[in-house]
Amino acid sequence: MNHAFILTLSCPDRMGIVHAVSGFLLEHGGNIEEAAQYNDNDTGLFFMRVQFACDKLSHEELKARLLAFAEPFQMSWKLHSTESAMRTVILVSRDGHCLNDLMFRAKSGLLPVDVRAIISNHRDFYQLAASYNVPFHHIPVTADTKAQAEAKQLEIIESEGAELVVLARYMQVLSNDMCKKLAGRAINIHHSMLPSFKGAKPYYQAHDRGVKVIGATAHYVTADLDEGPIIEQDVTRVDHKDTVENLTARGKDTESRVLARAVKWHSEHRVLLNGHKTVIFK
Template identity: 85%
Template sequence: MTNAYILTLSCPDRLGLVHAVSGFLLEHGGNIEEAAQYNDNATGLFFMRVQFACDQHDHATLKTRLASFAEPHQMRWSLHATAQPVKTVLMVSKEGHCLNDLLFRWKSGLLPIDIRAIISNHRDFYQLAASYNVPFHHIPLTGSTKAQAEAKQYEIIEAEGAELVVLARYMQILSLDLCQKLAGRAINIHHSFLPSFKGAKPYYQAHDRGVKLIGATAHYVTADLDEGPIIEQDVARADHTDTVEDLTARGRDTESQVLARAVKWHSEHRVLLNGHKTVIFR
């Protein structure tokens, strides 16, 4: 049986890296099916994503040999079996359009994820979760109970072995501690085209400024509010006749699509971090 893998890596740029990687895969019986690379001249870093088939070695053996290969090149790398969907936990508050969209896409086979649980600070969507047979965890949160609530949230995330946490309109600011624990594996959807209109009520801010475009931004979560590395963005037209309610309703579709694309690319291991930016091999 032939196994399929995705190898992602980054390292200081130098001559012959593509040749070295392809040579390593050839030596270990790997047949390259898809490959992309990028040289960032500003940072001097090299990025690569390779999808390959291999029937000579198992996952553990390949990882061991990759570690030895990568060390002299100072590579940061990861190896994923394509047959294993990314274990995912969703977090939501009282706006359910992104949650509903992700659940539908997952059950339709459009996202290579395995939704293990839904966490919410409200009870609004327990019936939606039940309809998809996904465990629903209601964890109320106030200023005085935030630390205890986040401890419970993280306990669930770890118990489910979550490799990805999606803030699908979870309208609470994560603590520095939780942001650090979830670094590189938590995606947020912000209902604005960042860096404009950060924080709360961006549609109100947009309406007040009379913008002609509204947008949505999916980004990795960091301790700096709405400033994490951006994965995907999109916009929708607006004009002077639009009310805040019009902008909010139109924006929901954009938010859902942007978040779904970001989740898809992340779970297909197409997103590599490059400082405060991302490299995306679409």
């Protein structure tokens, strides 16, 4: 039976990269099923994602061959097997709409993620976790206990082998150290169209400014609050009659949709980092 793999790569742009990658896969028994590439003229970088089947070599054997292939191209690359869903840990506080949406999609087979644990600084969603047979970890956080709490969170994340950490309306600012340890594998949902209305109460800011659309942004977590590379955004139209409460209620659907799309694309290895931006092969 053929094994399915996804190869993602970036390198300085030059002629012949697509030909070389295709030739490498052909030589090693790979049958390309999906491929996409992008040339960034501003940075001179080339990005590519290839999904292929191969029954000739194992995952480790392919990685060993790729090491030698990639070196002349100064290529950064990752090879992923698609045989198992991405191990994921979700962090949440007291707004559960995104958590509930993600769990339903994962259980229904709409997201290729394996939710290994839910971590919260409140107890509100232990029953929801139990209904999906997912371990629930209550870890309170205060200014005095933040370091110890993050150490416990990281211990759970690492023990579960999580490739993805989702902040599904987790209303705590992660420390710089935590952000560095989760770099490139932690996605946050922010309830505004970043870079507008950063911080804890964007719907209040949006109402105060009388905006005509409200939105949500899914982005990678960095040490700079609400500044990480953006993965997905969407909007909902509003008008002068909407109260803050209306904006908040209407925005929840947008937040859930945006976060689900970002998690799906990340778990399918469709998101490549390009400095402080992203390249997404949908």
